[in-house]
Amino acid sequence: MEALKNDSISTIVDGKRVIVKKPELLAPAGTLEKLKIAVRYGADAVYIGGQEYGLRSNAGNFTFDEMKEGVEFARQYGAKVYVTTNIFAHNENIDGLEDYLRGLGEVGVNGIIVADPLIIETCRRVAPNVEVHLSTQQSLSNWRAVQYWKEEGLDRVVLARETTGEEMRLMKEKVDIEIETFIHGAMCIAYSGRCVLSNHMTARDSNRGGCCQSCRWDYNLVEMEDGIESAITQEGDSPFAMSPKDLRLVQSIPGMIELGIDSLKIEGRMKSIHYIATVVSVYRKVIDAYCADPENFKIQPEWLEELEKCANRPAAPAFFEGTPGADEQLFGVHGKKASHDFTGLVVDYDEDTQIVTLQQRNFFRPGDTVEFFGPNMDTFTQVVGTVVDEDGNELDAARHPLQIVQFKVDRPVSKDDMMRKGL
Amino acid sequence: MKKPELLVTPGSVNEIERQIEAGADAFIIGEQRYGLRLAGEFSREEIKEAVTLAHEHGKKVYVAVNAIFHNKIADELDEYVQFVKEAGADAIVFGDPAVLMAVRAAAPGFSLHWSPETIATNWYTANYWGKRGAVRAVLARELSMDAVIETKENAEVAIEVQVHGMTCMFQSKRPLLGHYFEYMGKNMEIEKRQGAQNMLLHDEERNNKYPIYEDQNGTHIMSPNDMCIIDELQDMIEAEIDSFKIDGVLQTEDYRVAVTKLYRKAIDLCVENPDQYEEEKEALLEAAEALQQDHRPLDSGFFFKETVY
Numbered sequence: 001m002e003a004l005k006n007d008s009i010s011t012i013v014d015g016k017r018v019i020v021k022k023p024e025l026l027a028p029a030g031t032l033e034k035l036k037i038a039v040r041y042g043a044d045a046v047y048i049g050g051q052e053y054g055l056r057s058n059a060g061n062f063t064f065d066e067m068k069e070g071v072e073f074a075r076q077y078g079a080k081v082y083v084t085t086n087i088f089a090h091n092e093n094i095d096g097l098e099d100y101l102r103g104l105g106e107v108g109v110n111g112i113i114v115a116d117p118l119i120i121e122t123c124r125r126v127a128p129n130v131e132v133h134l135s136t137q138q139s140l141s142n143w144r145a146v147q148y149w150k151e152e153g154l155d156r157v158v159l160a161r162e163t164t165g166e167e168m169r170l171m172k173e174k175v176d177i178e179i180e181t182f183i184h185g186a187m188c189i190a191y192s193g194r195c196v197l198s199n200h201m202t203a204r205d206s207n208r209g210g211c212c213q214s215c216r217w218d219y220n221l222v223e224m225e226d227g228i229e230s231a232i233t234q235e236g237d238s239p240f241a242m243s244p245k246d247l248r249l250v251q252s253i254p255g256m257i258e259l260g261i262d263s264l265k266i267e268g269r270m271k272s273i274h275y276i277a278t279v280v281s282v283y284r285k286v287i288d289a290y291c292a293d294p295e296n297f298k299i300q301p302e303w304l305e306e307l308e309k310c311a312n313r314p315a316a317p318a319f320f321e322g323t324p325g326a327d328e329q330l331f332g333v334h335g336k337k338a339s340h341d342f343t344g345l346v347v348d349y350d351e352d353t354q355i356v357t358l359q360q361r362n363f364f365r366p367g368d369t370v371e372f373f374g375p376n377m378d379t380f381t382q383v384v385g386t387v388v389d390e391d392g393n394e395l396d397a398a399r400h401p402l403q404i405v406q407f408k409v410d411r412p413v414s415k416d417d418m419m420r421k422g423l
Numbered sequence: 424m425k426k427p428e429l430l431v432t433p434g435s436v437n438e439i440e441r442q443i444e445a446g447a448d449a450f451i452i453g454e455q456r457y458g459l460r461l462a463g464e465f466s467r468e469e470i471k472e473a474v475t476l477a478h479e480h481g482k483k484v485y486v487a488v489n490a491i492f493h494n495k496i497a498d499e500l501d502e503y504v505q506f507v508k509e510a511g512a513d514a515i516v517f518g519d520p521a522v523l524m525a526v527r528a529a530a531p532g533f534s535l536h537w538s539p540e541t542i543a544t545n546w547y548t549a550n551y552w553g554k555r556g557a558v559r560a561v562l563a564r565e566l567s568m569d570a571v572i573e574t575k576e577n578a579e580v581a582i583e584v585q586v587h588g589m590t591c592m593f594q595s596k597r598p599l600l601g602h603y604f605e606y607m608g609k610n611m612e613i614e615k616r617q618g619a620q621n622m623l624l625h626d627e628e629r630n631n632k633y634p635i636y637e638d639q640n641g642t643h644i645m646s647p648n649d650m651c652i653i654d655e656l657q658d659m660i661e662a663e664i665d666s667f668k669i670d671g672v673l674q675t676e677d678y679r680v681a682v683t684k685l686y687r688k689a690i691d692l693c694v695e696n697p698d699q700y701e702e703e704k705e706a707l708l709e710a711a712e713a714l715q716q717d718h719r720p721l722d723s724g725f726f727f728k729e730t731v732y
Binding site: 221 | 493500521565573574577597601605612621624631632732
């Protein structure tokens with residue numbers, strides 16, 4: 001993709017072009033544990049949900065105390081915290097909104113991600129220090145609407161997932177506002193905010209966090225002619241499906257950086273710490289590698305392999321590279337298993353004895369080949385030797401979730417590194 | 424008591440004549456390049472004809488410019504809203520703020536109806552758009568009647584609600600029918616079914632059939648039932664809701680005209696002779712039921728239904 005005519009994106013150092021406008025890497029954090037992992041693994045910012053007004057009523061969601069701890073933790077790493085406040089409110093949600101937003105201001109979050117002008121205006125009034133970012137729920141897909149929100153004083157807009165790279169270029173040229181866009185994770189097949197399948201099918205309000213994902217279900221296609229119905233989906237055919245593949249834009253990161261996109265967003269507040277650690281660390285490497293030496297940048301195969309280790313659906317580059325075709329949807333399948341299981345989180349490591357203390361996250365046993373990875377180490381594999389529990393009893397397998405176990409590792413590891421096992 | 428406007432969606436200029444006779448007060452028309460899920464396509468010439476015809480009879484015409492726009496068409500909006508103004512239409516129906524920007528630039532002061540469908544869910548936000556130029560808010564169909572009335576009580580703009588017809592549940596930018604046929608290796612079907620409006624998604628578990636069709640704006644999936652509250656108009660008339668809409672997308676002209684007649688009668692009775700309305704409302708509902716196709720039962724939408732989240 002041709003670079004935006006903007007000198008502020010890169011400069012020449014010792015005859016070599018380097019990127020000076022590095023985009024923010026923004027990661028989801030459904031819980032405090034996930035927030036810490038995301039920041040430790042290289043996110044520049046995280047977005048979290050509070051107890052109300054967010055769109056994942058089933059995510060962990062933070063209390064104000066947890067937010068405070070999260071903000072303090074993130075600040076030590078120079079990372080920012082945004083709070084999703086992106087429901088479309090009903091009248092009954094107006095009561096309590098002021099207190100909630102004031103609370104966010106007091107906790108010190110950097111910004112909120114908002115769809116409803118009710119919440120935008122209320123935030124301005126009661127928590128003026130909190131930045132306001134327009135949510136993708138507003139389906140923002142043209143430069144004039146971007147101009148509108150700029151004039152309304154918003155600090156940043158998150159574009160509709162349906163926006164292509166070429167469209168983003170024009171937005172950036174025409175309007176001076178921060179742009180955030182999705183780079184990885186699950187997609188809505190509908191324009192976000194414009195789907196109420198869930199309301200009709202299960203009486204759960206999709207635009208207030210109740211989405212039941214009806215777009216992932218199977219349907220039969222029929223035709224109605226003069227009151228007579230005939231099946232288009234025949235016996236033995238794959239049913240009609242409209243399930244999108246997940247977004248994966250590793251190969252488009254250079255293009256986004258050259259366009260001057262301000263924030264690159266990973267979807268998934270409901271995802272595991274293993275998923276977050278894996279995806280964040282890959283994109284961290286991609287962004288850093290490109291910015292350091294854009295002319296010699298190459299996508300490394302191991303980055304893509306790494307993403308496969310936690311992927312639960314096939315992936316596609318939907319919309320940034322152009323309108324997606326049939327091959328960017330899932331037919332006849334509902335997903336796939338990731339290539340690896342997350343089997344343990346490092347709690348401690350003893351340099352003298354080379355013993356790792358691990359919190360078990362999935363079944364493993366002596367003799368298994370496992371892989372350790374973390375934010376400050378090179379990934380390595382090894383065979384698990386003798387495993388003992390906290391009391392020193394030898395185990396034939398680590399089969400209890402969250403059980404603390406110990407064994408000897410070949411190379412040093414540190415707290416919050418992870419262990420996974422190929423399937 | 425004030426009579427609410429009876430707003431309908433004609434498929435053609437000819438239909439407007441019949442609809443005026445049937446008792447409609449106002450019309451939403453437009454073309455799919457700019458408007459969403461219309462009952463018919465109106466060229467610019469036809470929009471002018473429609474305005475002339477409607478105004479001769481003291482009726483109003485609102486032009487739908489309520490698509491979700493991408494850059495390309497967003498650049499055409501100045502010219503289009505200017506045309507709508509010069510054609511003499513009474514208002515522009517919009518959801519995308521790009522239209523507000525275009526009206527400010529090319530048709531300042533022209534009446535705007537804010538109608539983003541699913542996301543018009545509270546009175547504060549209705550008033551927000553009012554402060555930015557909208558004179559009317561068209562509420563989401565997913566609200567309860569209590570919420571509609573509370574919104575009206577707090578609104579500084581006129582309030583429009585749909586009282587009859589199908590509602591859109593889903594809009595995707597992707598051509599989902601075309602993609603399914605492509606996956607199935609039925610490339611012939613894509614051609615054959617271009618613009619087809621007779622396809623349904625069958626949800627076996629709920630035994631519902633959802634109309635699905637594609638156009639320039641993507642793929643649309645519609646509700647399995649038609650909402651109808653012809654027997655429950657009283658509270659909203661008393662609350663002085665400003666406009667009742669019958670959405671006739673994917674229906675026949677005869678169906679739309681027949682429904683308009685029934686609502687004309689219901690509104691007039693309810694305002695002029697409430698006791699008589701009480702007596703006749705069951706019969707009105709039965710008359711509406713008699714117009715339905717077998718696979719499309721009537722229901723009361725979300726007016727009396729609780730949603731959770």
